[in-house]
Amino acid sequence: MSGRGDGGALVQVERRRNWSDEEKLAILKETTVPGVVISAVARRHAIGTGQLYTWRKQLLRGAIAGFVPVELTASSPSAKAREAGRIEVRGQCGLTVSVDGEVDRAALKQVLDVLRELDH
Incomplete structure (x- = not known):
């Protein structure tokens, strides 16, 4: 005004x-x-x-x-990542989180939240 x-x-x-x-x-x-x-x-x-x-x-x-x-790359996965039900999440900060189907969801969420914070 x-x-x-x-x-x-x-x-x-x-x-x-x-x-x-x-x-x-x-x-x-x-x-x-x-x-x-x-x-x-x-x-x-x-x-x-x-x-x-x-x-x-x-x-x-x-x-x-x-x-x-999400960035997809054409690199070949490691032997661990090829195991059934296993995934790897790589942060820009250089850390990699590897989990299988037995992971506790709440714990995984906390770990991924920390990874996101480290990436920024």
């Missing part, structure tokens, strides 16, 4: 924007570049820094369906 000389007020109405998951992820990727200033990224996209931190939290928690990126 800004004042007018006649005592009235000018009101500017802004519509709420809906960002797609892909747009959010692209903006968040900009904030991970070494040396980047997060407030500059926010200004460039006309959003607040608080919004970026909220999106980052949502990404870490996997709260938005389809928001967490």
Whole structure:
């Protein structure tokens, strides 16, 4: 709002924007570049820094369906990974989590949450 000389007020109405998951992820990727200033990224996209931190939290928690990126590689799996029911999850931080069908789901979720945090 800004004042007018006649005592009235000018009101500017802004519509709420809906960002797609892909747009959010692209903006968040900009904030991970070494040396980047997060407030500059926010200004460039006309959003607040608080919004970026909220999106980052949502990404870490996997709260938005389809928001967490997955990268598939063409490398050959190790002998352990070929065992029936065994999977390996490799984090960008260099850690690998290997589990089989006998894993406790709650424990696995905690381990994967820690791995996600280490990747950022």
